[in-house]
Amino acid sequence: MQLIRGIHNIQPEHNGCVLTIGNFDGVHLGHKEVINALIKQAKELNSIAAVMVFEPQPRELFSPETAPARLCRLRDKYTLLASLGVERLICVNFNQKFATQSAENFIEDLLVNKLGIKSLIVGDDFRFGKSRKGNYNMLLEAGKASGFNVSDTASYKILDQRISSTEIRKALENDDLEQAEMMLGRPYSIIGRVFHGDKRGRQLGFPTANVKLKRRVSPVNGVYAVKVKTGKGLFFGVANIGSRPTVAGIRQQLEVHIFDFDFDLYGQTIEVILLKKLRKEMKFDSLTALTEQIVIDSEQARQFVQVLSV
Structure with a gap:
């Protein structure tokens, strides 16, 4: 799997991909369903399956004292995503400059111009850009204007089972290793x-x-x-x-x-x-x-x- 560290390392040959954005902390079974959908779309569009993550994770920048414990490091995340068939991992340096850019600039400059995304999978609660003004509906409208599809990660739930990094952390905090294993898939x-x-x-x-x-x-x-x-x-x-x-x-x-x-x-x-x-x-x-x-x-x-x- 190709690793791109930083937006400045995105090259013209990286243009054109099917993308999902998130923390993917733990790379649990819920994430696996999203990745499976990502890879399926990439094959249908004859494109690259790419994942975008942020380092540090947004809450670690904005509220480091209350940011949740990580389930895995970036290196582990890389290994787990690669094992699922992801072809490209884009690691964005999440700093104040990046966080305060406009939502419109995030879409136009990064998603459209630099990455040339063909399809995007994100949570319907995804927020981005200055003052978190960017949202799912804005992405839908941008997709119509720029020619990329947008779908919600909720479409790929496992039998409506609630699997999240938060729930896994709760299980670990409660010493329920079996429950954590069930949600992680390992x-x-x-x-x-x-x-x-x-x-x-x-x-x-x-x-x-x-x-x-x-x-x-x-x-x-x-x-x-x-x-x-x-x-x-x-x-x-x-x-x-x-x-x-x-x-x-x-x-x-x-x-x-x-x-x-x-x-x-x-x-x-x-x-x-x-x-x-x-x-x-x-x-x-x-x-x-x-x-x-x-x-x-x-x-x-x-x-x-x-x-x-x-």
Whole structure:
């Protein structure tokens, strides 16, 4: 799949596509239906199936303190969309200059002149342009004038089932991993690169692979039994997701202790699949108390995954 980072990188040869616009956070089953419709239209029009996303997501620019936790990073989004058959991902830098352009300019300059869209799929609640004056009806009128079709994502619901990134976040916050998996179409996981930590886990007898959660707030928090995909294969383990209050941690990160694993993972990308929540993240009075709890967590996780392996 071709990735275009920034409007300035859109070239004349990119003109002509069938486009959908959205956050596509999590790339869940509802998104999959939209992508299937996008690809079908692209084939019918002998065109390219393209997706436009914004970085940062609009709410992260306008109200960063209350912006929802992300279900996945841009890199994960790229991989998931590519697996569904999307041919081009257009990532627009969402800044104040872009946000304050007129709705008319967004349509005429970007959608019509630069991208030459043949068809557009968006939600009927899609708002764009300065003061959010652009809406679905404006797109319909523009489509009639410029010769592109506009359809609503609601046309592609799955048996009227409510599937949204918001509902998935709620399920994760309520520790309902099964409900989240049903809406995602896959188990919820976190993908990231392993970095050098403070080696505290190794000192406590439980070496961990550490993954930063970047700038996003995690929709999950606590200790989990997990399955870990590495370059060496699949392994089980126990993971803590949070800020590590016992050791005065600040930045949110994922620490995973992989059972029966003795390979160097530094710099490698791993996927940590959440299987079962064992407890909330807690602050302990001492490292001794923390170590004792890690022993308990590890044993509980081992018992749970042994049942899965039978």
